[in-house]
Amino acid sequence: MPHLSRLASAAGPRRAVPWLAMTxxxxxxxxxxxxxxxxxxxxxxxxxxxxxxxxxxxxxxPYPSTYAAPVSGLVAIxxxxxxxxxxxxxxxxxxxxxAGKIVSVGPDGTPPxxxxxxxxxxxxxxxxxIDAHSHLGVFPxxxxxxxxxxxxxxxxxxxxxxxxxxxxxxxxxxxxxxxGGVTSLLILxxxxxxxxxxxxxxxxxxxxxxxxxxxxxxxxxxxxxxGENPKGRYGARGRTPATRMGNVAxxxxxxxxxxxxxxxxxxxDKKAAKGExxxxxxxxxxxxxxxxxxxxxxxxxxxxxxxxxxxxLIDVSHEFGYHITAFHHAVEAYKIAPLLARExxxxxxxxxxxxxxxxxxxxIEENAALxxxxxxxxxxxxxxxxxxxxxxxxxxxxxxxxxxxxxxIPDAVAIQWITLNSAKVMGVADRTGSLEPGxxxxxxLWSADPLSIYAVADQVFIDGALQFDRAAPRRPSxxxxxxxxxxxxx
Amino acid sequence: MKPILSALxxxxxxxxxxxxxxxxxxxxxxxxxxxxxxPAGEIADGAVVIRDGKIIAVGAGLKPPxxxxxxxxxxxxxxxxxxxxxxxxxxxxxxxxxxxxxxxxASSELGAAFDPxxxxxxxxxxxxxxxxxxxxxxxxxxxPGGDGEGGGADEDGGSLxxxxxxxxxxxxxxxxxxxxxxxxxxxxxxxxGSRGAEIGLLRARFEEVRLFKQNRAAYDRGELRDLKLSRAxxxxxxxxLEGREPLLVTVHRAxxxxxxxxxxxxxHLRVILNGAEEGWRxxxxxAAAKVAVILNATADLPRNFExxxxxxxxxxxxxxxxxxxxxxxxxxxxxVRELRYEAGSAVAQGLPYAAALExxxxxPARIFGLADQLGSLQPGRAADLxxxxxxxxxxxSLPTAIYIDGVAQPLRSRALDLxxxxxxxxxxxx
Numbered sequence: 001m002p003h004l005s006r007l008a009s010a011a012g013p014r015r016a017v018p019w020l021a022m023t024x025x026x027x028x029x030x031x032x033x034x035x036x037x038x039x040x041x042x043x044x045x046x047x048x049x050x051x052x053x054x055x056x057x058x059x060x061x062p063y064p065s066t067y068a069a070p071v072s073g074l075v076a077i078x079x080x081x082x083x084x085x086x087x088x089x090x091x092x093x094x095x096x097x098x099a100g101k102i103v104s105v106g107p108d109g110t111p112p113x114x115x116x117x118x119x120x121x122x123x124x125x126x127x128x129x130i131d132a133h134s135h136l137g138v139f140p141x142x143x144x145x146x147x148x149x150x151x152x153x154x155x156x157x158x159x160x161x162x163x164x165x166x167x168x169x170x171x172x173x174x175x176x177x178x179x180g181g182v183t184s185l186l187i188l189x190x191x192x193x194x195x196x197x198x199x200x201x202x203x204x205x206x207x208x209x210x211x212x213x214x215x216x217x218x219x220x221x222x223x224x225x226x227g228e229n230p231k232g233r234y235g236a237r238g239r240t241p242a243t244r245m246g247n248v249a250x251x252x253x254x255x256x257x258x259x260x261x262x263x264x265x266x267x268x269d270k271k272a273a274k275g276e277x278x279x280x281x282x283x284x285x286x287x288x289x290x291x292x293x294x295x296x297x298x299x300x301x302x303x304x305x306x307x308x309x310x311x312x313l314i315d316v317s318h319e320f321g322y323h324i325t326a327f328h329h330a331v332e333a334y335k336i337a338p339l340l341a342r343e344x345x346x347x348x349x350x351x352x353x354x355x356x357x358x359x360x361x362x363x364i365e366e367n368a369a370l371x372x373x374x375x376x377x378x379x380x381x382x383x384x385x386x387x388x389x390x391x392x393x394x395x396x397x398x399x400x401x402x403x404x405x406x407x408x409i410p411d412a413v414a415i416q417w418i419t420l421n422s423a424k425v426m427g428v429a430d431r432t433g434s435l436e437p438g439x440x441x442x443x444x445l446w447s448a449d450p451l452s453i454y455a456v457a458d459q460v461f462i463d464g465a466l467q468f469d470r471a472a473p474r475r476p477s478x479x480x481x482x483x484x485x486x487x488x489x490x
Numbered sequence: 491m492k493p494i495l496s497a498l499x500x501x502x503x504x505x506x507x508x509x510x511x512x513x514x515x516x517x518x519x520x521x522x523x524x525x526x527x528x529p530a531g532e533i534a535d536g537a538v539v540i541r542d543g544k545i546i547a548v549g550a551g552l553k554p555p556x557x558x559x560x561x562x563x564x565x566x567x568x569x570x571x572x573x574x575x576x577x578x579x580x581x582x583x584x585x586x587x588x589x590x591x592x593x594x595x596a597s598s599e600l601g602a603a604f605d606p607x608x609x610x611x612x613x614x615x616x617x618x619x620x621x622x623x624x625x626x627x628x629x630x631x632x633x634p635g636g637d638g639e640g641g642g643a644d645e646d647g648g649s650l651x652x653x654x655x656x657x658x659x660x661x662x663x664x665x666x667x668x669x670x671x672x673x674x675x676x677x678x679x680x681x682x683g684s685r686g687a688e689i690g691l692l693r694a695r696f697e698e699v700r701l702f703k704q705n706r707a708a709y710d711r712g713e714l715r716d717l718k719l720s721r722a723x724x725x726x727x728x729x730x731l732e733g734r735e736p737l738l739v740t741v742h743r744a745x746x747x748x749x750x751x752x753x754x755x756x757x758h759l760r761v762i763l764n765g766a767e768e769g770w771r772x773x774x775x776x777a778a779a780k781v782a783v784i785l786n787a788t789a790d791l792p793r794n795f796e797x798x799x800x801x802x803x804x805x806x807x808x809x810x811x812x813x814x815x816x817x818x819x820x821x822x823x824x825x826v827r828e829l830r831y832e833a834g835s836a837v838a839q840g841l842p843y844a845a846a847l848e849x850x851x852x853x854p855a856r857i858f859g860l861a862d863q864l865g866s867l868q869p870g871r872a873a874d875l876x877x878x879x880x881x882x883x884x885x886x887s888l889p890t891a892i893y894i895d896g897v898a899q900p901l902r903s904r905a906l907d908l909x910x911x912x913x914x915x916x917x918x919x920x
Binding site: 141142143144172173176228334335337352353354355356357358361362363364365366370385386389390393396397399400403404405451452453454455456479480483484485 | 583792795820
């Protein structure tokens with residue numbers, strides 16, 4: 001299915017696609033990135049006589065990120081206690097970053113000449129926190145009539161929607177999450193549908209457009225949902241799915257269509273590569289997304305609570321040859337920990353939410369610890385605009401529950417649950433989530449050990465730029481500006 | 491972990507520590523760091539002695555009674571049992587399973603008189619889960635009735651009032667003390683279709699209560715004009731009208747808080763504010779009215795136009811203005827165990843530590859008129875106490891023993907049973 005590489009963003013996972021060098025789509029993609037659009041320019045490569053009209057062949061990155069971090073200089077945070085995000089803890093260390101990238105992390109030393117030095121004596125440094133499950137922007141504050149854009153709640157398969165087209169950058173929750181140390185987050189469509197649509201990875205920076213928040217080069221995801229939400233929603237309307245077996249049938253139908261679609265595009269691409277051209281298959285937004293997930297270029301983010309359903313979804317993934325990146329919520333993941341470990345599926349879970357519906361009734365605080373013990377990649381997520389402000393508290397709760405169960409989770413590992421592992425779920429662990437040279441300088445300076453309830457973020461750096469400073473006036477959203485502003489009224 | 495063995499050990503421990511029902515032996519916890527929440531304040535190395543379900547002595551250098559079972563706390567922290575001020579514990583099992591929800595009246599005939607005590611389920615799995623968070627007492631607050639969005643009442647005002655708040659203990663049959671306040675909501679979630687209509691309806695209903703109270707005989711003879719309130723609701727509102735029972739008003743916006751305070755003045759009612767996200771903006775007025783506030787310390791998002799001013803500093807600012815505050819759990823049901831973390835998060839935002847601990851112990855007891863029985867380590871109070879590994883507001887300090895009315899509670903829950911069944915991690919449940 002080589003054509004699908006066009007769906008991936010520029011730096012996303014990709015396959016070798018010689019075809020790309022010669023088709024019109026490369027030209028189209030280039031045009032999309034350079035407004036105002038110009039007619040395709042002839043290149044040296046051989047190409048078919050007439051390219052299909054724009055938009056009929058999927059472009060590589062039709063909604064590109066415009067995020068550019070503010071220019072930042074050389075900074076050294078010294079005398080800091082550091083959780084590196086790689087599972088290490090350094091007492092009394094130094095983090096150096098420059099031009100938006102981490103330069104070095106290690107024991108205290110002499111700061112490089114010319115560095116702005118921040119004395120963090122008694123304070124703590126972590127990588128920027130990462131939330132692998134958020135609806136900020138799509139289910140925003142205020143969430144009043146006219147504002148809620150989270151569920152395209154009309155069909156069990158809405159693979160055609162892209163969450164980024166619902167994101168309202170003025171959601172007051174972004175700033176609150178930033179004050180809680182969150183520097184990157186995965187925004188997902190809701191869970192009403194079997195195939196909910198395409199998720200997007202954002203950097204948590206103040207912005208006017210979603211494009212200016214998009215994490216450059218992050219892979220897209222496909223939101224899927226198990227269980228009560230889809231079956232309840234559509235069953236109540238006299239439509240399929242009305243049951244869990246209806247849910248599974250719905251996934252399978254979707255994947256069959258997607259596989260067929262991918263086959264038709266592969267045939268077209270083959271011809272196009274030979275310069276034979278011809279009519280491209282009729283483009284379908286839903287199947288673009290599903291085929292991208294089959295191909296591995298979109299990460300499958302699967303909302304699923306019950307152990308038995310997760311096992312069923314794993315079988316579905318085998319039937320159609322795709323990989324589930326993470327089960328989200330996964331309150332019963334602890335019941336099938338070895339299966340998840342074997343399948344290399346991450347679990348993005350809560351520490352304390354349970355019981356609000358039947359499929360959450362078996363939720364336990366030890367979920368994360370039991371999964372970690374079994375070797376599963378664990379992320380603590382929020383799915384909530386308040387929990388996202390205190391992911392460090394979630395980590396402490398889940399760690400303590402582990403200890404109660406006799407499972408020793410080192411502090412530095414608990415921090416990984418809200419940093420590196422979440423980045424892994426989102427496909428950006430090579431760029432953020434830990435303090436390692438060359439990675440994005442996404443850094444939180446905490447007033448105390450972040451596993452303490454009393455710790456607050458003093459400063460939050462995103463790509464080296466200071467984007468939250470507890471000592472500075474806060475930046476209200478446009479909605480809040482000029483209103484009575486609560487926390488922002490300083 | 492050997493769950494069966496540890497359960498057995500727990501049972502033995504419980505037997506050893508439990509005082510018999512009548513004039514039983516005393517139990518003395520010695521060498522504890524006592525956060526008494528009473529006049530004795532904090533005692534770095536003290537003892538607390540309990541007998542027959544009550545605390546009989548608290549202090550430093552106490553000599554335990556000769557018959558006492560002495561437990562050396564070895565420097566562990568002991569607090570009063572925590573008190574959750576706004577819950578639906580015992581009346582809701584699974585939010586989405588309607589049959590398990592006994593928190594509200596759907597009948598317009600039964601508003602103020604609706605009493606959730608009759609729906610208490612002592613077998614609720616939520617109770618042991620909350621208790622493992624150190625919570626020993628809770629207020630059950632009825633949810634707004636009706637089926638409309640925001641639980642709005644029907645427009646004739648039949649259920650302006652949600653019903654009776656009651657106190658439970660997190661053990662046994664749950665019921666502790668019923669009919670402590672009449673709950674209602676003012677503002678967006680309120681009745682009548684608008685704020686002005688709601689105040690008008692409230693005024694009219696209290697006028698009915700007055701009329702009923704003064705003309706019972708005529709009412710019984712059917713000679714009184716038709717009243718909108720049912721007889722049960724009329725009866726239930728008399729203690730409110732007489733100021734013997736407070737009105738627990740869920741209200742959010744600063745302007746709405748002012749309206750509630752003004753209405754209470756006008757009608758000579760006692761009120762408790764619940765929610766009050768914008769309370770900090772009118773903190774002086776709330777303090778001057780000597781009105782207490784039950785609040786969510788982490789509600790800081792402008793989710794609607796009633797709480798544009800929601801602030802993480804609400805707790806600290808209200809307290810600094812002299813307002814009595816109680817802090818609630820992040821949700822009223824499954825997350826009650828997180829009560830203490832909410833108090834801790836308030837400390838992180840500037841609330842003094844002692845005030846935060848008060849807000850989940852003695853303050854709710856005072857607000858609901860139970861401070862002579864609950865909420866502090868003082869002689870004569872119920873022997874509700876929790877032994878902690880460390881600072882009770884830190885998630886990483888776990889309770890090591892929990893007593894309610896002097897009885898050691900099992901440190902177990904259905905969630906822990908599930909954990910133990912699957913803890914081997916080999917995928918084979920036991």
